[in-house]
Amino acid sequence: MYRIGQEEVDAVARVIAGKTLFRVNNAGQEVDNFEKEWAAAIGAEYALCVSGGTGALICALAGMGIGPGDEVIVPGYTFMATALAVAAVGAIPVIAEIDDTLTLDPRDVEEKITPQTKAVIPVHINGFPADMESLTAIAGKYGLKILEDCCQADGGSYKGKRLGSWGVAGAYSFNDYKILTAGEGGAMVTDDPLIYERALVFHDGGASFRPYTSGLSIPVFAAQQYRISEVTGAILRVQLSRLEGILSDLRALKRQYMEELSGEPGITFLRSNDIDGDCGTTLGFIFPDEASAQAFAGTDGVMGGIPINSGKHVYSNWEPILNHNIWHHPAFNPFNLEQNKGLRIDYSVDMCPATLDILKRTVLLPLQLDKPEAEAASRIDACRRAVRSLATAGVVS
Numbered sequence: 003m004y005r006i007g008q009e010e011v012d013a014v015a016r017v018i019a020g021k022t023l024f025r026v027n028n029a030g031q032e033v034d035n036f037e038k039e040w041a042a043a044i045g046a047e048y049a050l051c052v053s054g055g056t057g058a059l060i061c062a063l064a065g066m067g068i069g070p071g072d073e074v075i076v077p078g079y080t081f082m083a084t085a086l087a088v089a090a091v092g093a094i095p096v097i098a099e100i101d102d103t104l105t106l107d108p109r110d111v112e113e114k115i116t117p118q119t120k121a122v123i124p125v126h127i128n129g130f131p132a133d134m135e136s137l138t139a140i141a142g143k144y145g146l147k148i149l150e151d152c153c154q155a156d157g158g159s160y161k162g163k164r165l166g167s168w169g170v171a172g173a174y175s176f177n178d179y180k181i182l183t184a185g186e187g188g189a190m191v192t193d194d195p196l197i198y199e200r201a202l203v204f205h206d207g208g209a210s211f212r213p214y215t216s217g218l219s220i221p222v223f224a225a226q227q228y229r230i231s232e233v234t235g236a237i238l239r240v241q242l243s244r245l246e247g248i249l250s251d252l253r254a255l256k257r258q259y260m261e262e263l264s265g266e267p268g269i270t271f272l273r274s275n276d277i278d279g280d281c282g283t284t285l286g287f288i289f290p291d292e293a294s295a296q297a298f299a300g301t302d303g304v305m306g307g308i309p310i311n312s313g314k315h316v317y318s319n320w321e322p323i324l325n326h327n328i329w330h331h332p333a334f335n336p337f338n339l340e341q342n343k344g345l346r347i348d349y350s351v352d353m354c355p356a357t358l359d360i361l362k363r364t365v366l367l368p369l370q371l372d373k374p375e376a377e378a379a380s381r382i383d384a385c386r387r388a389v390r391s392l393a394t395a396g397v398v399s
């Protein structure tokens with residue numbers, strides 16, 4: 003959570019006072035308005051609010067018509083939800099390498115494409131934009147669809163265009179750790195009316211009696227339930243009004259760290275695909291080896307994390323995927339489906355060695371606003387001390 007306050011309290015009070023908590027009975031109000039405002043903010047035709055980022059990915063994949071018989075390429079460094087969403091629609095996640103930006107490596111994506119590949123999910127992890135230009139070119143060459151996982155990058159951009167508007171669809175999370183938050187919540191966006199309509203029906207299990215169904219170009223089908231309430235919609239509308247302020251303050255803070263530390267012998271910042279579009283939530287350094295990354299991260303006051311230790315963000319810890327242990331019933335398990343026989347379903351913990359190597363040598367500093375840990379000066383000082391002691395030991399230069 004970056005910023006929240008009295009305006010959110012007032013918005014929630016307004017919804018409760020009006021006794022209008024169910025979005026379906028409150029058309030044209032909080033959730034409907036947030037969807038319009040979010041679509042406009044991203045530069046997309048349609049937005050659909052759902053219960054979380056995972057739900058947004060699942061609804062987008064459903065909207066894209068992805069299912070059994072399809073392979074979908076995901077990076078080996080992302081929260082496991084990205085891969086679980088693929089499995090949730092009956093398709094097979096294929097795990098690809100990241101590069102030194104911590105985002106999907108376009109060269110490895112091209113290596114992993116088979117005739118069954120239908121889609122690619124670049125993840126703008128830690129607010130770092132993926133290389134959308136190269137990925138879009140590859141998708142065009144092989145006829146693949148791109149779904150952007152923007153769950154850690156609400157509002158970021160790449161080459162002046164918002165993240166989520168490069169692919170055929172984008173998915174966002176508004177859980178407690180995200181740039182905008184309502185505690186829980188998510189949204190998907192698209193310009194494609196068919197993707198939107200399928201996602202709309204998919205997200206609202208009992209859609210058959212909704213007034214909107216009469217205007218649809220597709221038949222209504224029964225699916226899942228990912229709706230959100232007017233309370234969430236009201237909070238998100240206020241959060242959206244804070245977006246530009248949050249992003250510009252985070253970016254300014256990140257710039258301050260980078261300006262003050264650049265030129266310090268031994269400091270190498272993570273490469274960025276677009277530093278101007280980067281969300282500023284995270285500052286990343288890369289070191290020649292794991293020991294120096296650990297020494298730097300562990301220095302008093304640095305408060306750094308090494309992403310190899312980030313649990314279910316690293317593919318080698320995705321046991322349910324690696325062990326084919328998906329769904330409550332074996333007949334629903336995508337790894338058992340006849341249509342998925344012969345697809346790339348074999349995984350191993352060391353299948354993406356470049357990813358593991360990069361994640362061991364990287365140190366990430368989450369940046370905060372309006373909190374004691376946002377005090378930059380002492381943390382920058384700690385980074386300087388840490389790298390100088392590595393330089394003195396001759397580990398970095």
Ligand SMILES: Cc1ncc(COP(=O)(O)O)c(C=O)c1O
Pocket residue numbers: 053054055056057080081083084125127151153154175176177187188
């Ligand atoms: C990259 C990524 N994708 C998907 C998700 C899932 O979002 P949610 O927790 O809102 O379902 C997350 C959440 O942490 C995430 O970081």
